[in-house]
Amino acid sequence: MADPQLPTDSQQAASNRSGQTRQLLGMRGAQAGETSIWKIRLQLMKPITWIPLIWGVVCGSASSGNFSWTVDNVLVALACMLLSGPLLAGYTQTLNDFYDREIDAINEPYRPIPSGAISVPQVVAQILILLGAGIALAYGLDQWAGNTFPTITATAVGGSLLSYIYSAPPLKLKKNGWLGNYALGASYIALPWWAGHALFGDLNLTIIGLTLFYSLAGLGIAVVNDFKSVEGDRQLGLQSLPVMFGVTAAAWICVLMIDVFQGGIAAYLIGVHQNAYAVLLILLIIPQITFQDMYFLRAPLENDVKYQASAQPFLVLGMLVTALALGNAGV
Known part of the structure; x- marks a missing residue:
C-alpha cells in the first residue's frame, strides 16, 4: 500500500514539469539539471521579465496618439517589442546573472552560472551578441520612423548603460535600495515607453x-x-x-x-x-x-x-x- 505522505508518480511528474517550466522562464522554484545549451541561454535571459517591457512599448505606441492598425505599424511595433524584450531585457538579465554569481550561489544555486551549467566565456558572448543586436535594431527603427535625432537608439544605448551600472562594480546601483530599484522601475516603465512613443510620434x-x-x-x-533574497543581500552587504x-x-x-x-x-x-x-x-x-x-x-x-x-x-x-x-x- 502506498504511503499517503509520499507523492504519486503523477504528482512527481507534475512537480518536475513545473520546475522545468520555472527554470526555463527564470522564475523562483526552478530545478537544476537542464543540459540543452539553448534552454540554458534562454533561462539566463529570464523570459518572464520580458512581458512588462513589451507592454511598455504598447503603452508608448498608444501615448503617441499616432498608432494605426496597419500591417507596417504592427510589424514595426513587434520589432520594437523584440528590441525591448528578448534583446535588451535579455541582455540586462544575462549581465545581471553574470555579476550576481556569488549572491545566486546563496539564494538561487540552481541558476545556470553558479550551477556550472554554462561557462563564463559563453555568458560573455551572449551578453555582447544581445547588446549588439539590440542597438542595431534600435538604429533600424529610428530609420523607419524618420527620426532626425536617433531617439530610439539613444534610449537603447542609455538603457544598456544603466543596466551595466546597475549590475556591475564599482557603481553597482543595486547595492542601494533606492537608486537600484528606481533604475529598475524606470527600465521597466519609462524606457520601453519612450521607444514605443518615439516610433510613432515625437518624444x-x-x-x-x-x-x-x-x-x-x-x-x-x-x-x-x-x-x-533578504538573507543573501544581508550577507553580501547589499x-x-x-x-x-x-x-x-x-x-x-x-x-x-x-x-x-x-x-x-x-x-x-x-x-x-x-x-x-x-x-x-x-x-x-x-x-x-x-x-x-x-x-x-x-x-x-x-x-x-x-x-x-x-x-x-x-x-x-x-x-x-x-x-x-x-x-x-x-x-
Missing part, C-alpha cells in the same frame, strides 16, 4: 517626465523582488530596502510607492481633462490595495509572488489606460 519632455514619475510606482514593484528598514517597514514603503504615484498620475489626468480615464485608473488601483492587504502586508516573505501575480495585472492595465489618455489629450 517630448512631458512624456519623459510623466513616465519617470510613473517609474516611482515601478520602484515599489521592484522592491517586491528584494524580499526573496542595502536593499528590506535589509535597510526591516521586512515590515519595507513592505509598507513598497505599497505606498505603488499606490501614491499611481494616484498622482490619476490626478494629472484630471488636470488635463481626461476624467473618465482618471476614474478608470483609480478603479484599477483599488484591487491592488486589496491584494496588498490580503497578501503582501501580512506576510511579505511568503506572499511576494502571490501578490505580484494578483495585483500586477491591474497596474499594467492602469499603464495602458494612462497611455490612451495621454494620446487622446495630445500630450
Whole structure:
C-alpha cells in the first residue's frame, strides 16, 4: 500500500514539469539539471521579465496618439517589442546573472552560472551578441520612423548603460535600495515607453517626465523582488530596502510607492481633462490595495509572488489606460 505522505508518480511528474517550466522562464522554484545549451541561454535571459517591457512599448505606441492598425505599424511595433524584450531585457538579465554569481550561489544555486551549467566565456558572448543586436535594431527603427535625432537608439544605448551600472562594480546601483530599484522601475516603465512613443510620434519632455514619475510606482514593484533574497543581500552587504528598514517597514514603503504615484498620475489626468480615464485608473488601483492587504502586508516573505501575480495585472492595465489618455489629450 502506498504511503499517503509520499507523492504519486503523477504528482512527481507534475512537480518536475513545473520546475522545468520555472527554470526555463527564470522564475523562483526552478530545478537544476537542464543540459540543452539553448534552454540554458534562454533561462539566463529570464523570459518572464520580458512581458512588462513589451507592454511598455504598447503603452508608448498608444501615448503617441499616432498608432494605426496597419500591417507596417504592427510589424514595426513587434520589432520594437523584440528590441525591448528578448534583446535588451535579455541582455540586462544575462549581465545581471553574470555579476550576481556569488549572491545566486546563496539564494538561487540552481541558476545556470553558479550551477556550472554554462561557462563564463559563453555568458560573455551572449551578453555582447544581445547588446549588439539590440542597438542595431534600435538604429533600424529610428530609420523607419524618420527620426532626425536617433531617439530610439539613444534610449537603447542609455538603457544598456544603466543596466551595466546597475549590475556591475564599482557603481553597482543595486547595492542601494533606492537608486537600484528606481533604475529598475524606470527600465521597466519609462524606457520601453519612450521607444514605443518615439516610433510613432515625437518624444517630448512631458512624456519623459510623466513616465519617470510613473517609474516611482515601478520602484515599489521592484522592491517586491528584494524580499526573496533578504538573507543573501544581508550577507553580501547589499542595502536593499528590506535589509535597510526591516521586512515590515519595507513592505509598507513598497505599497505606498505603488499606490501614491499611481494616484498622482490619476490626478494629472484630471488636470488635463481626461476624467473618465482618471476614474478608470483609480478603479484599477483599488484591487491592488486589496491584494496588498490580503497578501503582501501580512506576510511579505511568503506572499511576494502571490501578490505580484494578483495585483500586477491591474497596474499594467492602469499603464495602458494612462497611455490612451495621454494620446487622446495630445500630450
